[in-house]
Structure formats: C-alpha cells, structure tokens
Amino acid sequence: MVLAPLALLAPALLGTLGPDGSGETIPLSGTEPGQHLDVTLTRVVDPADPAPAPAPADSGSDSGSGSGSGRLVAVEFRLENTGTAAYQDSPAKSSHLLDSGGQRFTGSNTTTTAGPAFPETLTLAPGGSALGFVTFRLPDEAALAAVQFALNAGLADDVGHWSLS
Structure with missing residues (x-):
C-alpha cells in the first residue's frame, strides 16, 4: 500500500503557527543530492506597508511605490542549510501563499516596512x-x-506547509 507511507510522512511536512505567530521548523529536500534546508515560518505581517521609495533624481511624475491594487502580506522565514551542498535559490519563487478560496500567490522580493526582503538569489x-x-x-x-515553501524555485517534491487558519 502506497498510502500508508504517505500518511506517515504528511505530519512531518505540515506545520502550524503558534500563539506568538511563529511556525515549527520543517526539514525540506531539493531535487539535487545534498540539498537540505530547515525552514521556519517566523512571522506573518498582514497588512504590510510598502517601504518608502527613494526620491527619483529628476522627479517629473509620481510613479508611486507598490503599484497595483490589493494589499501586501509579508512572511518572514528562517532558512538553515542542513545539507552538504550550497543552497542557491530564490526564496520568493520558492514561496506561495494560499487564500481561503484556494487561490495561490507566488512571493516577491518587494520591500516592506515589516523588515528586509531576501535577495533575488540567496546563497x-x-x-x-x-x-x-x-x-x-x-x-x-x-x-x-x-x-508553502519548496526548494528549487518551488518545484521540489518536498513541500513545507503552514496553516494560517
């Protein structure tokens, strides 16, 4: 039976947020040998305010920061490389937020007042x-x-999942 091993594995991949807003650490593997990361969701800031944009040198028009409708939500992760290979990936592309209607949103490196964003590529x-x-x-x-968080720009089979509701 294939379902029995999957049922045993599922609790290891699922996390929940504690009363202080922090989540448990979930060990994840990538698609290449030696790719292992411990991922902890440490905080969710909803809504997150966009960071002030620097003033342009020749300000003829106001393009506005954080263009687009809707609200920003910032999710803080702690990433620890527990493998034998270097981790080189985009945490934003590895992250997804799901809403209660089942829609999936991919992360970005947008800077907010919640704190520093990960770089486009983290090593x-x-x-x-x-x-x-x-x-x-x-x-x-x-x-x-x-x-959700998965290595290899979100394409690895091993997916960390933290429930927010």
Whole structure:
C-alpha cells in the first residue's frame, strides 16, 4: 500500500503557527543530492506597508511605490542549510501563499516596512542560515489560509506547509 507511507510522512511536512505567530521548523529536500534546508515560518505581517521609495533624481511624475491594487502580506522565514551542498535559490519563487478560496500567490522580493526582503538569489553554504521576508500581493478581501515553501524555485517534491487558519 502506497498510502500508508504517505500518511506517515504528511505530519512531518505540515506545520502550524503558534500563539506568538511563529511556525515549527520543517526539514525540506531539493531535487539535487545534498540539498537540505530547515525552514521556519517566523512571522506573518498582514497588512504590510510598502517601504518608502527613494526620491527619483529628476522627479517629473509620481510613479508611486507598490503599484497595483490589493494589499501586501509579508512572511518572514528562517532558512538553515542542513545539507552538504550550497543552497542557491530564490526564496520568493520558492514561496506561495494560499487564500481561503484556494487561490495561490507566488512571493516577491518587494520591500516592506515589516523588515528586509531576501535577495533575488540567496546563497547559503552548508551550515549557513538567513532570516528575511517574502512579500505577497493579495486582493483586499482575500482571507489567508496557508503558506508553502519548496526548494528549487518551488518545484521540489518536498513541500513545507503552514496553516494560517
């Protein structure tokens, strides 16, 4: 029976947020040998205010920061490389937020006042760790349901899942 091993594995991949807003650490593997990361969802900021944009040198028009409708939600992760290979990936592309209607939103490197965003590409040597935010743009009425994280720009089979409801 294939279902029995999957039922045993599922609790190891699922996390929930504690009363302080932090989630448990979920160990994840990538598609290549030695790719292992411990991922902890540490905080969710909803809504997150866009960081002030620097003033342009020749300000003839106001393009506005954070264009687009809806609200920003910032999710803070702690990433620790527990593998034998360097982790080089985009945490934003590896992250997804799901709303209660089942819509899936991919993260971005948008800077908010919640804290520093991860760089577009993060490199961690084995044993290295990093803390940073991934930002999502959602419709104003969207209710948060879950956050997911998977290595290899979200394409790895091993997916961390934290319930927000």
